[in-house]
Each structure stands twice: as C-alpha cells, then as structure tokens.
Amino acid sequence: MKNVRLFYKKTGLARFVSHLDTMRCMTRLLRRANLDVWYTEGFNPHLYITFAMPLSLGMTSEYEIADIRFNDDGATLDGVCEKLNENSPEGFHFFAASEPVKKLSELKFAKYKAEFSDGGALKEKLEKFLSSGEISIEKKTKKGEIKTIDVAPDIEKFSLEAGDETTLDITLPAGNDKTVKPELIINKFLSQADPECYYKITRTLLLDGEKMPLK
Amino acid sequence: MEKAVFEKMLSRVQKPGRYCGGEINSAVKDRRKVSVRFAFCFPDTYEIGMSHLGIKILYSIFNEREDIWCERVFAPLDDMAKEMKENGVPLFALESRDSIKDFDFIGFTLQYELSYTNVLYMLDLAGVPLRAKDRDENAPIVVAGGPCACNAEPLAGFTDIFFLGEGEKVDLEVIDLYKECKKSGWNKKEFLRKAAQIEGVYVPSIYDVEYNADGTVRAINARDGAPEKVQKRIENDMDKAYYPEKFIVPSVEIVHDRAVEEIFRGCIRGCRFCQAGYIYRPVREKSPDVINRQARSLIKSTGYDEISLSSLSTSDYRRLEELLVKMLSWCDEEKVSLSLPSLRIDNFSEELLEKVSSVRKSGLTFAPEAGTQRLRDVINKNITEEEIMRSCTTAFRGGYSSVKLYFMMGLPTETDEDIVGIADLAGRIVDLYYSLPDRKKGMAVSVTISVANFVPKPFTPFEFEPQISREEMIRRQALLKESIKSRKITFNYHENRTSFLEGVFARGDRRLADVVERAYKSGCRFDGWDEFFNLEKWLAAFEGCGIDPAFYTARTREFDELMPWDHLDYAISKDFLIRENKKAHGGKTTPNCREKCALCGANTFGEGVCFEKRQTVL
Missing domain, CATH: 3.40.50.280 (Cobalamin-binding domain)
Structure with a gap:
C-alpha cells in the first residue's frame, strides 16, 4: 500500500460544487481514471480518500489536497495527474501527485485572496477595519448557540491592493486546532461598509506550522 | 450571458x-x-x-x-x-x-x-x-x-x-x-x-x-x-436499439445518482390500474449479453459504483439468473453494487435473494397494491397472501428485517374491509417475523406501508371509472390509520389534493388549457411538490374558467363515450379495455402475457412477448 497526496485546483464554476459533492465527484473521477486505488476493508468497502480541509461553497482554490492510497507499494506516480485531468469535470485540475511529506494534521493555516467588486473604494475602510484590534464575530457553536468571538488576534497577516477592485490577501488559522473562515470577517465588514458589494474568495495555499506550503 | x-x-x-x-x-x-x-x-x-x-x-x-x-x-x-x-x-x-x-x-x-x-x-x-x-x-x-x-x-x-x-x-x-x-x-x-x-x-x-x-x-x-x-412508435428490436455508452455524471447529488441499465420495455402483468403496463406494450427484452456489455461500459465511463437494472418488473426478465451471474462476476471485483428495483413477490426466489445480497443489502419492497384477495383480483394483481408470506419468510431468513409495502387506495369496488385489510396484512407480516426462530437476532422488524391514491388513467381498463373525492380519500386514510395496531408499522400516504388534480388532468381535454394557464399566471408551479402546491389557486382557476373539475374525476364514463384521447392509438383496443373492465367488476383475473394472450392489440407491432412461445406450450 502506498500513500499518495493529490494536489488540485478548483476553479471557475466548480466553486459551486459543495464539499460533500466534491467528495462524490472525486471518488467517481478516480474510478474513471482506472487507477489501482485502495478500498477500505469493512463490510461495505469504499474508496479511501481524505481531504485536508473542506472548502466553503462558492470559494475557488489554487491549492487543495486529497490523500488516497494505491494498492501497489511500488506504483509510479508518473502520469497520475494526466489520467485524472482527462477524467475531470470542468474546473477540477490536478497539478501534482506525490508521497506525503507531513501529516494532514500538520495543517495550521490557510491563505486566502478576496476580490471585491467595489471599484477600489473599500480599501481604506477595510484596512482600518482589519487593523482595529478587535473584530467581534457572531459564530454558531455546534450546539446551536450563538457566541461572540474576537478574531482580530487570529489574523496572521494581511495585505491590500486597490485597482479596479480591492484585493485582500489574508492568512488565517485552519486545521484541527482552530479554523477561522474568511467569509465571516468579510461579511462582518461589509455589513457595515457596503452590504450589496459582491466579492469572491480564493483559497491560495494551505500552510503548515512554519507557514510553509503543506506538502 | x-x-x-x-x-x-x-x-x-x-x-x-x-x-x-x-x-x-x-x-x-x-x-x-x-x-x-x-x-x-x-x-x-x-x-x-x-x-x-x-x-x-x-x-x-x-x-x-x-x-x-x-x-x-x-x-x-x-x-x-x-x-x-x-x-x-x-x-x-x-x-x-x-x-x-x-x-x-x-x-x-x-x-x-x-x-x-x-x-x-x-x-x-x-x-x-x-x-x-x-x-x-x-x-x-x-x-x-x-x-x-x-x-x-x-x-x-x-x-x-x-x-x-x-x-x-x-x-x-x-x-x-x-x-x-x-x-x-x-x-x-x-x-x-x-x-x-x-x-x-x-x-x-x-x-x-x-x-x-x-x-x-x-x-x-x-x-x-x-x-x-x-x-405510437416503438423500438422493435431492443438489442439493436440505441443505448448510450456514457451518462452525464452530475457534479451535485441527484435523486437517483447511479448508472441505470434498461433490461426490457413493457410489462406482461396487466395490472388494471397501471398505465405503464399498457402504453409500453408489447414486452421486448434485451439479451443478457447486450445488457452486460452496456452496463459495463456505463460503469467505466461514469465511475459510478452502483448500477440499477431498470424495467417495470425486474423479476419478469426471463433470463435474470443468467444475467446476474454474468454481471456479478465483475461487479464484485470492481466494487460495484447492483440493485434490482421492481421485484415482484410471486417469483422471488431464495437464490435470487442471495445473489443480490452478496453485493449489498438494500431494502426489500413489495407491492401487493390492495389489502384483500378480492380486491387484488379486481385489479388483476395476481398474487396471493400465501405468496406474500412465503416471500417475506425467505427475506427474513435471509437477514432482512425491514419490508416496505406499496398499496393503493380508492380502487374501483373498494370497501372499508379492503382498507382494514391493508393494516391486517401488515400486522400478519410483523407476527410472521417474530414467529420465525431462525430470523436475525437482536433486530426489530419494521414494516412500512405506503399508500398512494388511485388515479384512473387513459388506456387502462379503469379509464371509465370515477375517482373518489378528496373527502373520501381523507376518510379512508383515517380509517387505515386507526386500524394499524402495531408500532412496528409505519404508515405513509399521499397528499389527497395533488391526487385530485392529477385525476383531472390525466383524463382531461383541451378545454383545460385555460385552467392551466390561469393557474400558472396566478403563481402555480412545481405542483408535484407539496410545499409549492396551492389548491386554493387551482380551485380559483377552475372557477374563473367556468370549469367543474368533478366533470373529469367523479363521473363514471360509459363504454361508448368518445374519450379525448381516442384518436391516439397505443395499440390497446377499446374492446379489450371494456372486456377487462367487466372482468374486474366480476372479480375475474386475466393471465399474464406469457401465460395466455388476452388479445389487447399490441401484437400489431409483430414483436416481443406476443410472439414468444407460451409457457403452456413449452
């Protein structure tokens, strides 16, 4: 058995395929590609696949990770991406397949890019909002209670650019220990600044504890 | 855009x-x-x-x-x-x-x-x-x-x-x-x-x-x-009929998210309420080799891990055993689960059950359609309670503990005794489960009865029959509900309001166009969805057009009445429908197409079951 890490992008309209649907898509895509993948050995064997981090509906991504296993220890990874891409629905593109370097639990941060259709008008307000030292967000807990949390200390890094539209790059905690969703921060900001403003988020990287791309 | x-x-x-x-x-x-x-x-x-x-x-x-x-x-x-x-x-x-x-x-x-x-x-x-x-x-x-x-x-x-x-x-x-x-x-x-x-x-x-x-x-x-x-047109030779090698594989989940392989068209049974059983005649089968090849190519091109065999009555496929052996030889290996919907009770064998469950155990569903033998004879659902019990015994011994039963309500000649009969039948299945010493231990039995409202349809022997009113549907549903004594029995039933509208349109004529348009313009759409269906708007549309919906549902049509669809020829003769209707009222059954030809008219196509050697001859 060989562990294999697949890296892929989810772009264009594929951002409207939910995480649950993405899992189904991947299973079928792996079956179509006719790779010698490992199935679980339970009563109902199913294709083994684990994702690093669910991607919210509506987000595109430049850097997604799914781990699978090949039955054969010595299986080559050459040509795996090509086979997968030939069998992919629109918007799914595999760019690397390799043996995992770190465990998926080493995922600590994710980097996002948000683009606002604002004509560049929101940049200053957004800069002020993000640097204000306190960003309280209402979050639903698993029990269904609404809890207010301050996410300002969680913002690892951000930068802003304004042209035809304002672009925000932001690094936030992601993984088993803690995850902060960028859309919560943005929605909070827009609810005060410009509730009608349309924006789009891309997850650009998944990072380990050293803030290096998770490999 | x-x-x-x-x-x-x-x-x-x-x-x-x-x-x-x-x-x-x-x-x-x-x-x-x-x-x-x-x-x-x-x-x-x-x-x-x-x-x-x-x-x-x-x-x-x-x-x-x-x-x-x-x-x-x-x-x-x-x-x-x-x-x-x-x-x-x-x-x-x-x-x-x-x-x-x-x-x-x-x-x-x-x-x-x-x-x-x-x-x-x-x-x-x-x-x-x-x-x-x-x-x-x-x-x-x-x-x-x-x-x-x-x-x-x-x-x-x-x-x-x-x-x-x-x-x-x-x-x-x-x-x-x-x-x-x-x-x-x-x-x-x-x-x-x-x-x-x-x-x-x-x-x-x-x-x-x-x-x-x-x-x-x-x-x-x-x-x-x-x-x-x-x-009407039909495909004469199903082995030569076009069948896609590829299905579109949706990226978002759909209702039946699996590969589907059609194994035959038509149905030999002639259940008198069932429109599909008449308008798709004659029965034409694909051969096992063709089915097997098509199924395999679908699995390959789609990546689905489930394939379902499609027809109106899967167990009536003559070479089912042979087909299953062929298919299971690769399904197991490729981790494909094979599902067989539309199995009939009467020819459901132990070997068959074993073959399906060697891949994956899915639920068991049976469709007795009526609660008493008398009414089952009226609708020509040629199965006996003994057969139902035997099939359930087989299934329970095979490890199944849940059974789904489909019934209809409002069938011609139906009485309260037939309604209570549904509850009694379900009750006897529960009792049967606990009487079996070799049933699977530690599992409670669950019997689900789903009851649809009968809607008379064109090209069936019941096209002349009235449909019961909504009030009567509600009364019979309530009667059934109170007749159910066991908590192991779950009772599901259909909305009476939608069945009523379905009844109007099934046997409707051109004058209803105004009603459809008026209802649409007042906001009606997705009428098949309970959450969108709006009866008040529909009733207003009927009234606004001066059309009484009861004209289409509540009337008994004479045998010589010209129906709005009588210029459409589905190779089912009116004489045959009248004969069948009379037999229904006399409680007489009609053998299936393989036993004896009932002269419905479908042999005009020169194909299919009409030209098979009859079992009685073999």
Whole structure:
C-alpha cells in the first residue's frame, strides 16, 4: 500500500460544487481514471480518500489536497495527474501527485485572496477595519448557540491592493486546532461598509506550522 | 450571458451547482458548426430531471449527430428565477448558457401531469409565447413526449408536436424533415402538415374537437390529410436499439445518482390500474449479453459504483439468473453494487435473494397494491397472501428485517374491509417475523406501508371509472390509520389534493388549457411538490374558467363515450379495455402475457412477448 497526496485546483464554476459533492465527484473521477486505488476493508468497502480541509461553497482554490492510497507499494506516480485531468469535470485540475511529506494534521493555516467588486473604494475602510484590534464575530457553536468571538488576534497577516477592485490577501488559522473562515470577517465588514458589494474568495495555499506550503 | 453576472447570480441561490453544467460526459459543441439546436426540457428541478433515463437516451442519440446540438434545461426554483428576472437573463440551456428562445426546438418530456404548469413556466421564462397560435414563424417548434403524451390534450394549445410512444427514431425523423423544410423555404404550417404524416407524430392543431351539450366529446376530426388515428412508435428490436455508452455524471447529488441499465420495455402483468403496463406494450427484452456489455461500459465511463437494472418488473426478465451471474462476476471485483428495483413477490426466489445480497443489502419492497384477495383480483394483481408470506419468510431468513409495502387506495369496488385489510396484512407480516426462530437476532422488524391514491388513467381498463373525492380519500386514510395496531408499522400516504388534480388532468381535454394557464399566471408551479402546491389557486382557476373539475374525476364514463384521447392509438383496443373492465367488476383475473394472450392489440407491432412461445406450450 502506498500513500499518495493529490494536489488540485478548483476553479471557475466548480466553486459551486459543495464539499460533500466534491467528495462524490472525486471518488467517481478516480474510478474513471482506472487507477489501482485502495478500498477500505469493512463490510461495505469504499474508496479511501481524505481531504485536508473542506472548502466553503462558492470559494475557488489554487491549492487543495486529497490523500488516497494505491494498492501497489511500488506504483509510479508518473502520469497520475494526466489520467485524472482527462477524467475531470470542468474546473477540477490536478497539478501534482506525490508521497506525503507531513501529516494532514500538520495543517495550521490557510491563505486566502478576496476580490471585491467595489471599484477600489473599500480599501481604506477595510484596512482600518482589519487593523482595529478587535473584530467581534457572531459564530454558531455546534450546539446551536450563538457566541461572540474576537478574531482580530487570529489574523496572521494581511495585505491590500486597490485597482479596479480591492484585493485582500489574508492568512488565517485552519486545521484541527482552530479554523477561522474568511467569509465571516468579510461579511462582518461589509455589513457595515457596503452590504450589496459582491466579492469572491480564493483559497491560495494551505500552510503548515512554519507557514510553509503543506506538502 | 456575461460570466461575471452569472457567477454573481449563482452566489445568491440555493444549490447553485445545478445551474452550472460542465459535468463529465456533457456535450459541448461549437454553435457555428451545428444546424439544429434542441433544448431538451425537463419540467422539474435538475435533481429530478437528471435522474430520468429517457433524457439520457435521447440526449445521447441527438448528440451523436454532428449537425444537432441537444442541451439540457431544467426548471429553476424561485430564487434563481428571481435572479434571472432581475438580471434580464432568459431561460438558458446548461451547456452553452444560450437563451433557448433562439433554438430550433424546445422539447418537453411529460412524466407526470403535475408538471404541466412548469411547461408554461419554462416557456415564459424563455420569453416564448405560451400558446402555439401566438408563436410566429421564427419561434422555436415546441414538442413534447413521454407517457403523458398519450393524453396531453390539456397542453394541446401550447404544443406544436407530440411524439407518441418511444422517441428514438421519430424525433430524428422530425428533425430531418425540419432541416429539409428550412432549406426549401420555411413555412411552419407546411412543416407541421408534413410532420403529421410521420408515424408517431401528433400535431394537435390540425385536429378539431367538437363537444356535446353535456360536455363530453362528440367528434375529433383530422384536417389537412392528417391520419384519423395517430399510432405510437416503438423500438422493435431492443438489442439493436440505441443505448448510450456514457451518462452525464452530475457534479451535485441527484435523486437517483447511479448508472441505470434498461433490461426490457413493457410489462406482461396487466395490472388494471397501471398505465405503464399498457402504453409500453408489447414486452421486448434485451439479451443478457447486450445488457452486460452496456452496463459495463456505463460503469467505466461514469465511475459510478452502483448500477440499477431498470424495467417495470425486474423479476419478469426471463433470463435474470443468467444475467446476474454474468454481471456479478465483475461487479464484485470492481466494487460495484447492483440493485434490482421492481421485484415482484410471486417469483422471488431464495437464490435470487442471495445473489443480490452478496453485493449489498438494500431494502426489500413489495407491492401487493390492495389489502384483500378480492380486491387484488379486481385489479388483476395476481398474487396471493400465501405468496406474500412465503416471500417475506425467505427475506427474513435471509437477514432482512425491514419490508416496505406499496398499496393503493380508492380502487374501483373498494370497501372499508379492503382498507382494514391493508393494516391486517401488515400486522400478519410483523407476527410472521417474530414467529420465525431462525430470523436475525437482536433486530426489530419494521414494516412500512405506503399508500398512494388511485388515479384512473387513459388506456387502462379503469379509464371509465370515477375517482373518489378528496373527502373520501381523507376518510379512508383515517380509517387505515386507526386500524394499524402495531408500532412496528409505519404508515405513509399521499397528499389527497395533488391526487385530485392529477385525476383531472390525466383524463382531461383541451378545454383545460385555460385552467392551466390561469393557474400558472396566478403563481402555480412545481405542483408535484407539496410545499409549492396551492389548491386554493387551482380551485380559483377552475372557477374563473367556468370549469367543474368533478366533470373529469367523479363521473363514471360509459363504454361508448368518445374519450379525448381516442384518436391516439397505443395499440390497446377499446374492446379489450371494456372486456377487462367487466372482468374486474366480476372479480375475474386475466393471465399474464406469457401465460395466455388476452388479445389487447399490441401484437400489431409483430414483436416481443406476443410472439414468444407460451409457457403452456413449452
């Protein structure tokens, strides 16, 4: 058995395929590609696949990770991406397949890019909002209670650019220990600044504890 | 449509994936290189429409031709429709996102009567005039097919062409005629007149209907040389019939998310309430080798890990054992689960059960349809309680502990005794489970009874029968509910309001067009969905048009009454239907097609079960 890490992008309209649907898509895509993948050995064997981090509906991504296993220890990874891409629905593109370097639990941060259709008008307000030292967000807990949390200390890094539209790059905690969703921060900001403003988020990287791309 | 606008719209709606297209195996062509654009519309949501087998077959058939581009269109839900209106986006096809208003054909598949308002809804969203007479020379040709086309008279005013029977060949013949007519100076009337000469094509605008004073039909007259009776089309040789090697694999979950392999068409049984059992005659089987090959190629091209064998009654497939052995030889290895829906109780064998469950254990469903033997004889559901019990014993010993039973309510001659009989039968199945010493231990039995309301349909022996009123449906449902004594029994039943409307349209005539339009304009759509169905609006529409719905549902029709669909020929003779109706009232059953020919008329096609050697001869 060989562990294999697949890296892929989810772009264009594929951002409207939910995480649950993405899992189904991947299973079928792996079956179509006719790779010698490992199935679980339970009563109902199913294709083994684990994702690093669910991607919210509506987000595109430049850097997604799914781990699978090949039955054969010595299986080559050459040509795996090509086979997968030939069998992919629109918007799914595999760019690397390799043996995992770190465990998926080493995922600590994710980097996002948000683009606002604002004509560049929101940049200053957004800069002020993000640097204000306190960003309280209402979050639903698993029990269904609404809890207010301050996410300002969680913002690892951000930068802003304004042209035809304002672009925000932001690094936030992601993984088993803690995850902060960028859309919560943005929605909070827009609810005060410009509730009608349309924006789009891309997850650009998944990072380990050293803030290096998770490999 | 601008991509940015589209994405913005999608970001605001529920389950946007269903409007995206781009699925694997979908057909993307160069719009400049095709000569006919066909919008295949399913008048319901993506999740439902994509589960339908017919759309997959016809989509592939059309797109195998280089000159045709067939695309899919589904009914958007309210939130999406609102976005489309606000952004000035008319109804578009999934593949190209082009507006279907500019297509050559807009085709609807009519699977159930309650989708009729959605046909109008989709035409309206597309910006196409609803009534055929209001559409100009350059408007798309609106066509429709599917089971409801056997009496889609309520939609006659909105439709240019109906396809009767199976569409594989007739659809292409009409498209070819269209191309020819386009080349030689287009005249829509002339095209329709010529199309009406093709077998299986019904052009409603060239048939005039006259009515009697009492509201019944007096005469249906064909004009312009159109045939007096339009005969349905069928595929003669199922082994040679087209079947797609690829299915589109949806990227978002649909209702029946699996590969489907059709094993035969038609049904030998002749259950008297079942329209499908008559309009798809005669039974024509595919051979096991063909099925096996097609199934394997589907699994390969889709990546599905589940395949279901499709037919009206799977266990009536003569070579089922042979087929299962063939299929299971690779299904196991490739981790494909095989499901067999529509199994009948009477010929359900232990070996068969073992074979299916060696892959994956799915639930067991049986359809006794009526609670007493007397009523089962009336409806010609030729199974006995003894057989039901024997099958359940087999299933329980095989490790099953849950059984689903399907029944109907409101059947002709039904009494309270028959209703209570449903509860009693379910109760005896519960008792049976606990009486078996070798049942699976530690599991509680669960018996689910689902009760649908009987709706009399055209081309069945019950087309003459009245439908019970909504009040009576409610009373009988309540009676059944209080007759159920065990907590192991779950009782599900259908909405009486929708069954009532289905009853009106199933045997409706052209005058109902006004009602459909009025109801649509007052906001009715997605009528098959309980959460959208609005009876008050429908009743107001009937009243506003001066039409009494009871005329269509509550009346007993005389044997000599001219039905609104009597000019449509599904190779089921009226004499046969009358004979069967009389036998029903006499409690007499009719043997199935393999036992003895009942002379229904379907042998006119020269194919299928009508020409098999009978079991009695063998």
